[in-house]
Amino acid sequence: MLKKERITRHVCPRNCYDTCAILAQVRNGRIVNITGDPAHGYTRGKLCAKGYSYLRRVYSPDRIKQPLRQCGRGSGHWVPVSWDYALEMICQKILDLKHRYGSTLPVCLNKYSGNFGLLNNAIEGLFNQLGPTTQVLGSPCWSAGLDAQTFDFGNNYNSNPENLRKAGLILLWGVNPVWTAVHSLPYIYEAQKEGAKVITIDPIFSETAKKSDLYFQVRPGQDGYLALALAKIIVEAEKEDKQFLQNYSLGWDEFREYLKSLNLNKLSRECGLNQQAIKFLAGLLINHSPVFIWVGFGMQRYANGGQNVRAIDALGALTGNLGKAGGGVHYANLRIWNMFKFNFHKTGYKNRYLNINRFAEELNQLQEPPVKMLWIANRNLFLQDANLRLLYQAIKEIELIITIEEFMTESTKYSDLVLPTTTFFEETDVVPGYWHHWLALNEQAVPPLHEARSDLDIALMVSCKMNSLEQGSCTFPQSGDASSFLDREFDDQAYSLLGIRHWSDLKDSPAKVNIPDVCWEDRIFETPSGKFEFYSQRAEQAGHPLMPALKEQRKPAAGKYDLRLLSPHSQHSINSQFQNLDWIKAIKPEPAVLIHPDTALLKSIVSGSMVRILNDYGEIVLKAAVSGAVPRDVLVCYQGIGDLNINRLLSGENTDMGSIVTGNHGLAILDTFVDIENQTD
Amino acid sequence: MKQNQRYNPAEFQRKFFVYRLLQDYYSGCLWQKKDNWNEILLTLAETRYQEEIIFFDLGMRLIQKLTQEAVYDFNRLFVGPEKLLAPPYESAYRNAEGLLMQKETTDVRKFYSIVGLSVVGQNREPDDFIGLELEFLCFLLYQAVSCFQRGEERADFYLNVYFEFLNMHLGNWVSDHCEDVLRHSTSYFCKGMAMLTKGFIEREKSLLMHKEEIL
Numbered sequence: 001m002l003k004k005e006r007i008t009r010h011v012c013p014r015n016c017y018d019t020c021a022i023l024a025q026v027r028n029g030r031i032v033n034i035t036g037d038p039a040h041g042y043t044r045g046k047l048c049a050k051g052y053s054y055l056r057r058v059y060s061p062d063r064i065k066q067p068l069r070q071c072g073r074g075s076g077h078w079v080p081v082s083w084d085y086a087l088e089m090i091c092q093k094i095l096d097l098k099h100r101y102g103s104t105l106p107v108c109l110n111k112y113s114g115n116f117g118l119l120n121n122a123i124e125g126l127f128n129q130l131g132p133t134t135q136v137l138g139s140p141c142w143s144a145g146l147d148a149q150t151f152d153f154g155n156n157y158n159s160n161p162e163n164l165r166k167a168g169l170i171l172l173w174g175v176n177p178v179w180t181a182v183h184s185l186p187y188i189y190e191a192q193k194e195g196a197k198v199i200t201i202d203p204i205f206s207e208t209a210k211k212s213d214l215y216f217q218v219r220p221g222q223d224g225y226l227a228l229a230l231a232k233i234i235v236e237a238e239k240e241d242k243q244f245l246q247n248y249s250l251g252w253d254e255f256r257e258y259l260k261s262l263n264l265n266k267l268s269r270e271c272g273l274n275q276q277a278i279k280f281l282a283g284l285l286i287n288h289s290p291v292f293i294w295v296g297f298g299m300q301r302y303a304n305g306g307q308n309v310r311a312i313d314a315l316g317a318l319t320g321n322l323g324k325a326g327g328g329v330h331y332a333n334l335r336i337w338n339m340f341k342f343n344f345h346k347t348g349y350k351n352r353y354l355n356i357n358r359f360a361e362e363l364n365q366l367q368e369p370p371v372k373m374l375w376i377a378n379r380n381l382f383l384q385d386a387n388l389r390l391l392y393q394a395i396k397e398i399e400l401i402i403t404i405e406e407f408m409t410e411s412t413k414y415s416d417l418v419l420p421t422t423t424f425f426e427e428t429d430v431v432p433g434y435w436h437h438w439l440a441l442n443e444q445a446v447p448p449l450h451e452a453r454s455d456l457d458i459a460l461m462v463s464c465k466m467n468s469l470e471q472g473s474c475t476f477p478q479s480g481d482a483s484s485f486l487d488r489e490f491d492d493q494a495y496s497l498l499g500i501r502h503w504s505d506l507k508d509s510p511a512k513v514n515i516p517d518v519c520w521e522d523r524i525f526e527t528p529s530g531k532f533e534f535y536s537q538r539a540e541q542a543g544h545p546l547m548p549a550l551k552e553q554r555k556p557a558a559g560k561y562d563l564r565l566l567s568p569h570s571q572h573s574i575n576s577q578f579q580n581l582d583w584i585k586a587i588k589p590e591p592a593v594l595i596h597p598d599t600a601l602l603k604s605i606v607s608g609s610m611v612r613i614l615n616d617y618g619e620i621v622l623k624a625a626v627s628g629a630v631p632r633d634v635l636v637c638y639q640g641i642g643d644l645n646i647n648r649l650l651s652g653e654n655t656d657m658g659s660i661v662t663g664n665h666g667l668a669i670l671d672t673f674v675d676i677e678n679q680t681d
Numbered sequence: 682m683k684q685n686q687r688y689n690p691a692e693f694q695r696k697f698f699v700y701r702l703l704q705d706y707y708s709g710c711l712w713q714k715k716d717n718w719n720e721i722l723l724t725l726a727e728t729r730y731q732e733e734i735i736f737f738d739l740g741m742r743l744i745q746k747l748t749q750e751a752v753y754d755f756n757r758l759f760v761g762p763e764k765l766l767a768p769p770y771e772s773a774y775r776n777a778e779g780l781l782m783q784k785e786t787t788d789v790r791k792f793y794s795i796v797g798l799s800v801v802g803q804n805r806e807p808d809d810f811i812g813l814e815l816e817f818l819c820f821l822l823y824q825a826v827s828c829f830q831r832g833e834e835r836a837d838f839y840l841n842v843y844f845e846f847l848n849m850h851l852g853n854w855v856s857d858h859c860e861d862v863l864r865h866s867t868s869y870f871c872k873g874m875a876m877l878t879k880g881f882i883e884r885e886k887s888l889l890m891h892k893e894e895i896l
Contacts, residue, residue, distance in 0.1 A: 028787065028804075029803065029804035030782045030783075030786075030787070030804055031782075032783070055780065056778075056780065058782075059780040059781040059782045059783070060779075060780070060781070061765050061768035061770055061772075061773040061779065061781055062761065062763075062764045062765055062768075063761075064761050064762045065760070065761060066760075068756075068760070068761065068762050071753075076753070076757065076763070077753040077756075078753065078756045078757070078760065078761070078762060079752065079753075079756060080709060080756065080760055405762070407762070408761065408762040408763045408764065412762050418762050446804055447802075447804055447805050448805065449782075449805055450805060450806065582764075582779075583778075
């Protein structure tokens with residue numbers, strides 16, 4: 001047999017800082033190997049363990065291969081059905097509901113970030129062309145921080161993170177790149193080699209903390225207090241950047257007065273660090289330049305999360321680090337996504353939007369009309385949502401639940417119909433980064449396996465079927481392919497930013513987007529004043545204090561559930577993604593909750609004890625691991641470990657900010673309070 | 682080609698019948714023949730060989746009723762969406778990493794190409810799906826018999842490929858697969874079909890020693 005071999009270009013579409021470029025070696029129509037793509041300037045030919053496991057996702061015998069119908073929700077009694085049967089079932093239900101209720105509002109989509117390919121948004125496009133539908137709006141992940149930076153800077157931009165190498169001081173604030181953004185490490189190490197100090201600020205003595213020069217253990221969610229304490233000390237020493245503050249900031253005088261009014265003892269007590277330590281850190285900030293502050297997502301997943309980020313932004317501004325190569329306060333970058341117009345996404349209908357972070361509650365309360373059909377896309381709703389007990393209640397009234405998936409998940413378990421979908425090796429799409437400044441292409445390397453279909457193909461097929469049953473019932477296109485959709489998304493402006501003539505040029509190499517390498521270098525901000533705003537009228541209009549405020553933290557109810565449960569991302573999964581992949585399972589440590597030695601002693605728990613973690617929302621049982629890496633009043637249980645569903649313990653409380661950028665406030669995931677009991681006896 | 686005493690047209694008819702039955706079973710169309718099940722059982726009973734192995738007999742007893750539970754059990758074992766308890770693919774058993782579409786699959790593909798066959802939807806559907814391997818064996822045997830009846834030399838060729846494929850592929854993993862079914866199945870029916878499959882293929886494999894005398 002003549003061997004036909006080619007190399008195809010890919011990019012990981014997971015919700016991750018690194019968005020790595022991948023090469024696939026394709027022999028006679030089959031992928032035989034996967035490596036990193038050295039043409040990508042940021043990820044430079046390397047992948048993480050998850051990335052290297054992708055071959056398994058394509059060729060696992062456990063993939064969902066054909067549409068499957070469950071006879072009795074949750075029964076595990078599945079039967080394969082044809083695509084035509086599945087489409088008929090879906091479309092008849094939509095039309096039936098439309099006729100029964102006089103509107104398509106009973107049809108609901110719950111979609112989030114499982115795939116960040118541009119065309120993975122096709123199902124949303126489909127829903128937007130069915131009539132007014134019910135959809136979720138917002139993000140459980142990063143909303144508060146996005147709003148905070150919008151108030152301060154006017155938008156969400158970062159510098160090209162390769163600038164880390166130019167830093168004199170790196171503050172890894174609530175971020176654990178050693179586990180969750182491994183491709184940034186070469187740049188951090190390069191800076192370190194050139195003499196930069198690397199500091200981790202985190203409630204958990206993380207793997208990143210272990211590799212840093214200094215570690216400061218801040219109390220969970222009290223990062224804002226630390227930032228303001230540092231600001232106060234720096235201003236009292238008159239080491240602020242007066243030139244920047246005078247020319248490029250709004251509300252500095254008010255902010256300085258505000259800092260004066262703050263009590264250092266209180267700030268120190270609240271952030272959990274003694275004054276000596278804070279002063280030492282302030283000294284480093286004064287004596288090293290530029291300072292690159294990487295603000296992680298964790299610190300803003302609290303009821304005061306947005307304020308935490310605003311306080312850190314202010315610290316970065318007053319030390320004169322904004323707009324400097326190797327300096328600045330970096331959270332996320334929306335510039336590359338904003339290149340696209342999402343033409344296929346637009347709607348002329350007035351949808352009914354539910355808060356993604358109060359989905360169960362709002363679903364339960366909806367009347368006139370209630371939701372009767374739920375479509376889950378790019379999401380493992382039943383594992384990643386909050387207030388799950390209420391969610392299970394709410395779905396009882398729903399007549400049809402559809403999930404698009406590659407593998408069995410907790411959400412397919414509660415679906416009536418599961419549609420098999422392609423991996424990114426079987427479809428054409430582009431994936432923008434939200435941290436580095438690159439855009440890369442997913443070429444179709446192999447035909448869709450089994451009967452899998454891409455999100456786009458599913459949307460096209462549904463539109464066809466809708467129109468065959470009732471002409472004009474869906475205005476989403478009924479034909480076309482990924483190429484024609486991408487042609488419409490890339491305009492001249494995008495091509496000029498990418499320096500390519502056609503998106504297919506990305507087959508030759510991923511493209512670095514021509515956006516400022518250093519954000520805010522011109523010191524022209526996108527705020528109403530054009531300046532960095534310590535003092536934000538927009539914030540006030542949105543119901544927040546004008547300046548970064550010391551907002552009272554959410555506290556446990558007295559005498560009950562007095563331990564805070566932190567559930568940060570684990571090394572080997574992204575939320576629940578990869579959790580069910582056997583290759584990843586094989587290298588993952590056994591699930592365990594980390595507990596401080598003093599707390600463990602008090603509760604008669606030793607490493608290896610089986611413990612029950614509980615609150616009013618639910619409970620989980622797992623092993624304990626006694627560890628000095630966590631504070632006394634904190635338990636740590638990483639997301640996506642084993643088959644555990646940590647979100648059972650989430651109340652669904654929201655963060656303080658988020659509605660400006662994402663439409664709703666974020667999820668205060670880390671404001672979760674629990675008790676722990678030894679189960680061993 | 683020498684005319685052999687052992688050649689028994691009826692026996693080959695029965696083999697084709699069993700192969701087709703197993704193919705239908707694994708490709709999920711057996712359920713459509715529910716109404717004719719008793720008829721099928723009768724025909725199957727006639728396929729009992731003289732030197733019958735115990736597995737085939739036991740299997741026959743277990744598959745008397747085709748129930749809805751068996752359908753669900755079948756899907757749990759071979760279809761999904763949960764982790765498959767007995768994946769119906771050769772590579773799931775023989776690839777070191779349990780991956781589909783690897784060398785094990787293309788080795789099977791090469792066998793198909795020897796007689797000019799290829800799988801519809803190549804690279805979408807694994808060539809080493811048990812249903813396809815069964816279909817291939819049935820095809821080879823049918824060709825061998827047809828050529829034999831027409832007095833064509835090529836009968837030997839088909840028979841050689843038949844035994845080579847049995848020996849190198851299906852016969853090499855089907856026992857492990859059937860053991861998995863017997864371990865995980867919750868229905869008499871699927872357990873019975875596993876016994877029948879195992880018994881049938883093992884007997885076919887055992888004929889290798891006498892392959893010169895078969896036709």
